[in-house]
Amino acid sequence: MLEIRDLSLSVSIEGQRVEAISGVSLQLKQGRVLGLVGESGCGKSLTSQAVLRLGEHQGVGKTGGDILLDGQSLFAMPDETLRKMRGGRISMIFQEPMTALNPVFSIGSQITEVIRLHLDMSPQHATERAIELLADVGMQDAEQILKQYPDALSGGMRQRVLIAMAMAADPDYIIADEPTTALDVSVQKRIIALLLNLQKKRNLGLLLVTHDFGLVAELCDDVAVMYAGQIVESGPVADIFDHPAHPYTRALMGCRPEVSEAGQGLPVIAGQVPPPGRWPIGCHFAERCPLAQGDCVQPVVEDAWRCREHTARCLHVNTAEAVNVI
Numbered sequence: 001m002l003e004i005r006d007l008s009l010s011v012s013i014e015g016q017r018v019e020a021i022s023g024v025s026l027q028l029k030q031g032r033v034l035g036l037v038g039e040s041g042c043g044k045s046l047t048s049q050a051v052l053r054l055g056e057h058q059g060v061g062k063t064g065g066d067i068l069l070d071g072q073s074l075f076a077m078p079d080e081t082l083r084k085m086r087g088g089r090i091s092m093i094f095q096e097p098m099t100a101l102n103p104v105f106s107i108g109s110q111i112t113e114v115i116r117l118h119l120d121m122s123p124q125h126a127t128e129r130a131i132e133l134l135a136d137v138g139m140q141d142a143e144q145i146l147k148q149y150p151d152a153l154s155g156g157m158r159q160r161v162l163i164a165m166a167m168a169a170d171p172d173y174i175i176a177d178e179p180t181t182a183l184d185v186s187v188q189k190r191i192i193a194l195l196l197n198l199q200k201k202r203n204l205g206l207l208l209v210t211h212d213f214g215l216v217a218e219l220c221d222d223v224a225v226m227y228a229g230q231i232v233e234s235g236p237v238a239d240i241f242d243h244p245a246h247p248y249t250r251a252l253m254g255c256r257p258e259v260s261e262a263g264q265g266l267p268v269i270a271g272q273v274p275p276p277g278r279w280p281i282g283c284h285f286a287e288r289c290p291l292a293q294g295d296c297v298q299p300v301v302e303d304a305w306r307c308r309e310h311t312a313r314c315l316h317v318n319t320a321e322a323v324n325v326i
């Protein structure tokens with residue numbers, strides 16, 4: 001199991017160290033898909049990159065908590081073990097495939113490099129494996145593709161290459177940070193279907209970071225909703241869809257295209273996510289929440305509500321359900 005336990009991260013903003021992730025806990029099991037959702041700037045990428053300890057060279061520092069892979073702390077791992085773990089046991093697929101591929105190397109040399117980094121293979125075997133991997137991600141003329149450079153491929157093809165690279169060393173976990181947002185809608189669907197297919201076939205644990213609640217409903221087993229550096233609600237997907245507990249989750253669900261009225265445009269939640277360093281005291285969502293009361297702006301609002309695996313960081317869940325505000 002891959003477990004983020006009470007993780008806090010700080011970043012530098014205008015010369016100040018400020019908390020950007022606050023006490024985040026998530027569990028990702030093999031064979032399961034966990035959706036991480038929230039508006040832009042909530043901390044989804046910081047959280048998911050922390051799993052590979054990326055971001056540290058961009059001034060992101062851990063201030064508390066831990067990340068454990070099968071019980072072993074990633075922060076206590078020697079560099080060599082960490083290097084092998086990246087791509088070997090846990091791989092990442094990024095939002096913008098062009099930034100993850102090097103424009104000056106052929107697709108073949110980039111895939112075989114990843115293969116040879118993790119698996120002890122001759123160049124010839126690595127090329128054979130690269131061809132297999134490209135076939136696995138639905139690229140027919142794999143031998144041709146290996147000779148090409150990234151800018152000769154479409155966005156969807158590049159994303160397939162990145163998925164192939166992520167699969168190169170047969171990892172147990174994949175972290176996919178908005179893997180399809182840069183693509184056309186029809187291509188998005190195919191890439192997501194491909195990812196899910198591989199997830200099932202290889203019993204991967206998949207952390208799927210997305211803005212799209214519709215996608216979560218379709219694909220995920222579990223959901224974590226993030227707001228201003230915290231997980232505000234988490235639980236099995238059916239529980240959250242049938243009984244969203246946190247007013248923020250309800251608001252996000254109300255913004256799905258399929259529930260908004262035709263011709264009305266997409267509803268948006270009024271106001272903005274406060275950036276790190278500007279979080280209010282108490283509930284981070286209180287200033288945008290129609291249910292906020294005096295106790296919401298007191299210093300601590302923990303996971304105040306729990307029903308089996310389903311938790312919400314809100315003091316007024318029962319009122320929210322009764323009133324059905326959003």
Ligand SMILES: Nc1ncnc2c1ncn2[C@@H]1O[C@H](COP(=O)(O)OP(=O)(O)OP(=O)(O)O)[C@@H](O)[C@H]1O
Pocket residue numbers: 011012013020038039040041042043044045046047058059060211275276
């Ligand atoms: N290296 C950094 N230094 C300073 N601030 C950062 C850094 N990385 C992220 N932030 C800030 O932390 C907050 C969370 O950023 P993050 O990229 O994790 O959000 P996100 O949920 O992934 O958003 P999006 O949906 O737009 O990708 C934002 O306010 C962002 O500006």
Ligand SMILES: [Mg+2]
Pocket residue numbers: 044045046177
């Ligand atoms: Mg992001």
